[in-house]
Amino acid sequence: MYTLFGAQGSGAAAIEAALVLAGVPFRGVDAASWQPGPGVDAMRRVNPLAQVPTLLLPDGTVLTESAAILIELGLHHPESRLLPPAEADRAQAIRGLVYIAANCYAAIGVIDYPERWCTQASEVDRERIRSGSRTRLHQLWDLFADSFPARPFLTGTQLGALDLLAAVVSKWSGARAHLAASRPDFSALLQAIEREPRLSPVFDKYWPPS
Numbered sequence: 679m680y681t682l683f684g685a686q687g688s689g690a691a692a693i694e695a696a697l698v699l700a701g702v703p704f705r706g707v708d709a710a711s712w713q714p715g716p717g718v719d720a721m722r723r724v725n726p727l728a729q730v731p732t733l734l735l736p737d738g739t740v741l742t743e744s745a746a747i748l749i750e751l752g753l754h755h756p757e758s759r760l761l762p763p764a765e766a767d768r769a770q771a772i773r774g775l776v777y778i779a780a781n782c783y784a785a786i787g788v789i790d791y792p793e794r795w796c797t798q799a800s801e802v803d804r805e806r807i808r809s810g811s812r813t814r815l816h817q818l819w820d821l822f823a824d825s826f827p828a829r830p831f832l833t834g835t836q837l838g839a840l841d842l843l844a845a846v847v848s849k850w851s852g853a854r855a856h857l858a859a860s861r862p863d864f865s866a867l868l869q870a871i872e873r874e875p876r877l878s879p880v881f882d883k884y885w886p887p888s
């Protein structure tokens with residue numbers, strides 16, 4: 679059985695959604711670096727970065743990095759259609775996954791922890807880093823929306839891994855509000871992905887409706 683380390687509001691939502699689409703049973707462990715306790719202690723033993731999502735494969739192999747996890751799940755469960763079968767479509771989906779991880783998710787790590795990226799940062803420094811990174815993040819999402827057309831999904835003809843990662847990573851740092859104004863069609867697609875009947879219970883679990 680897979681073991682998924684994750685926490686409410688975290689990127690583990692994308693992996694849980696992928697496991698649901700693949701119809702694969704898994705054990706969830708509540709863990710996050712900001713939640714001291716046995717969950718994060720167990721996660722740190724397998725992932726020294728102590729970041730979620732962290733996934734243990736059934737044979738105990740440790741997988742980290744959202745894009746890598748989604749690609750591996752897509753390859754191992756081809757019937758899930760997490761990755762498209764046609765080579766050109768699959769190549770674009772993988773490009774999109776790495777784009778989001780390398781650009782958007784990375785910017786969020788700076789916004790959340792500016793002190794990790796600047797020595798002796800004052801609160802003013804931290805706020806300047808946050809503000810600049812947030813502006814850059816929103817530009818990165820605009821560029822993503824322009825570069826990865828929906829056909830009708832971002833992954834291609836069927837809902838897949840790229841849709842999941844885009845819908846989850848855009849939940850943070852004001853990206854959804856920005857996109858609603860700058861790229862309304864893309865924003866509507868993200869909302870539709872989140873409300874897809876198989877996925878809405880996952881999104882409601884990670885972001886409980888108020």
Ligand SMILES: N[C@@H](CCC(=O)N[C@@H](CS)C(=O)NCC(=O)O)C(=O)O
Binds near residue numbers: 688
């Ligand atoms: N490169 C990782 C980033 C994962 C990440 O930053 N996760 C956040 C939560 S969404 C985290 O665990 N942050 C806590 C920390 O860095 O201490 C990925 O693509 O999965």
